[in-house]
Amino acid sequence: MSIFKNFVGPRVPTDSPETVRMQYRLPTLLFAVAAVILLISIFLPYWQMTLHAPQYPGGLEVVVYVNELTGDVAEIDGLNHYIGMRPLGEAAQLERSVSILAIGVLCLLILAAVFVHTKWVVLFTLPAVLMPFAFLADMYFWMRNFGLNLDPTAPLSSAIKPFVPPILGEGVVGQFKTVAEFRVGLYLAFLTAVLILTALYYHRQAFKPLVDKERTQ
């Protein structure tokens, strides 16, 4: 019991006046907002690559959500077969299949952090802070994996050398200019990270004195 108590830390004194109670509520509120924003982000696109070529005046785009690829995937796959790239749908299948569940867990962890008033709160919230970086790292891994492993028997294998398109900004593949950009979902994930870090700051401000006080008692 005392281990648990040490872990979750002191409770907010029930006799503290209303003006003082607000400072305990601020980290709670920030954690809650962070969790909601992260949850919203699963419905929004995280990343997008647009391919521009003369015969595609509107461009071709692939839009990445945490759990799916949308846009002109079939057309891009059709073009990619000329250079021997595997269909995009074969990339990150595991990540996409568990993503919704994983983000749900991250959100629950953030909400759980509301009840932890010690430094252990970091354990509950750090995974969500790292999430957008993990997303980008995984994207880069798969783009590199696909770009560098082209089928040598493909029709244009001698014309297009293996390549890794930039994960942000412009690149060139054949007659295509590629433009990669972050989309709103990813920005919301970053915002979640910022909110959590802000919340941790206020959390420390609010609860550190209580923890210290308890320790001295």
Next chain:
Amino acid sequence: MQLKNKFDPTALWRVVLLLLAVVALVISCQREDTPGDASSAAAPAEGGQSAALGADADSIIAARGLTPDDVAAALKTYTPTGKLDEYIMFASGGHSGQVYVIGLPSMRILKTIAVFTPEPWQGWGYGAVDTMEVLDQGDINGHDVLWGDTHHPALSETGGDYDGQYLFINDKANARLAVIDLRDFETKQIVKNPIAISDHGGAMVTPDTDWIIEGGQYAAPLGWEYSSLENYAEDYRGMVTFWKFDRENGRLLPDQSFSMEMPPYWQDLCDAGKLVSDGWVFCNSFNTEMATGGVEEGNPPFESGASQRDMDYMHIINLDKAAEVAAAGKTMDVNGFPVISLETAVAESLLYFAPEPKSPHGVDVTPGGEYMVVSGKLDPHVTVYSFQKIQDTIAAGNFETDDYGVPILDFDSVVEAQVELGLGPLHTQFDNKGYAYTSLFLDSAVARWSLGGPYADLNDDPDWTLVHKTSVHYNVGHISAAEGDTVSPDGGYLVSLNKWAIDRFTNVGPLLPQNFQLLDISGTGDTMPLLYDMPLPDGEPHYAQIIKADKLSPWEVYPEVGWNPHTQSKDPNAVMPGEERVERNGNQVEIWMTAVRSHFTPEHVEIKQGDHVIWHITNVERAYDATHGFSIPVYNINLSIEPGEATTFEFDATDDGVFSFYCTEFCSALHLEMTGYMLIEPSQ
């Protein structure tokens, strides 16, 4: 116990507001840079503001000897790359048996729609069973009739205005009617008129496209029977057919359609009443003389025999009532088709005649439906009839009748006005400024004249008066103004469909193109300049209709992979990649193939001589313009398989050998490699 660090509660709300602002900003930034917007926003910046033409332009104008009017016409019509036309004109292809799709004001041909005639680009009639079936619907007594003399295209209407859904066109030579679906610009149905060998007055639609009108022309015994010309008055008959249209399924319904027997005058053109005259139909006629020709026997030739009387008859038909009479079964059966006899038409008060100056051509109803304009052809006037006066005269009763008992209304009591325009008035269209426009065949001109009645205040010109004539080159037949036969004409543009070109284009031998001329009718009074000459290298296009381009919303690609354009639904024999196969069942070989850039699957097809081959191909592409062709030599197979389309062809493998099939559309950089071998093993 008081805590040391004071906390300001308003700070919390500041933080929350700031967060909401950040979220809103992030989302709005994302929305702004949706792909594709950037390029279109940037485009107009370049060269957008050059008020004067500049020295370069002046030197070009001088070098080419252009007048200021020429330059203005060029500026009104030149359409830079990537800019789209404001209007789309559907023009009859004349005896090509097709329909042309032309953009205005650029006058660029966008498409030929195959209708009555096989057409290789669209794979129309070269093996694809659905196209063969539609063409077969036009067979007559077992004869393949693989051409048509397309005359009058008619866009479907809702409330008397074009709705951009369907197009109908008739084949004068064989009395056939076709339905084109404007979702994919393909012909879906051909019907042969069961009682008439040839027609002319079609296609016209009623204001909600409930009925498609097909009027006859050269009288003949109904039902394609034989009778000597000596029995002309007794046995020969004219007709008007009303085809019921099922808008939902895009098909004419022969079993709910009917015809009306007419005297053996030559019914010419019809128009449906609209708004106040909704439910009525008007057709003009000539040869009420009932001349039968025979110049070789010393008789007057048709051209004079049919032009003796001073008056012919405008036919006034109560369609709503006729439909009730037909539905009640008060019809006779001709060739399996219900026909309201002349006797019944008279008894039920379905048909009236109004005298019209001799041998007219064209009857056109004003936008509000108040007036019917009949052109004189051999008389320099247009004669304007009032629908109200027609109704009043009918109500008053007490008519003379013709030899067939049809009541003839008194000319003076139904005419509103006669306007002298010039020689050879033929066809009339309308604008939004109270003007009518009439083609003058002999004058080679288009006349602008002012309407009266409710249209009087729309312009400053006196009512029922010729305002201006613009010369056209040469021998104009029909004219078409932007939405110029609807309840709300647009004005702006008018196209003169000229029969002769003579000196307008470089000589290409004794067979000359037609000349479609674009006129700017956006002005008033005598401002009606000619803008552009467009040669059309096909025989005798007749009429055209012009629709605002944004009323059309055709598909870019078929709605889903495996689409059958004939049924407008998923084809049961469509296959996706991985499902391709060849199955043999006795002597029948069935192939399910896919096409995608740049290969067919399978690429080897092995058949034995004597097999019957059924071959399905699905174009699994979703990209705009990624059409694949498919051709097999010797067997006369040529298909066009548009993105998403599934099609089927069949043949008997009579000839053995090695046949390379290939994609006939240049689909991709590896188009030449998009091929395969069909190996037909000899039976011995």
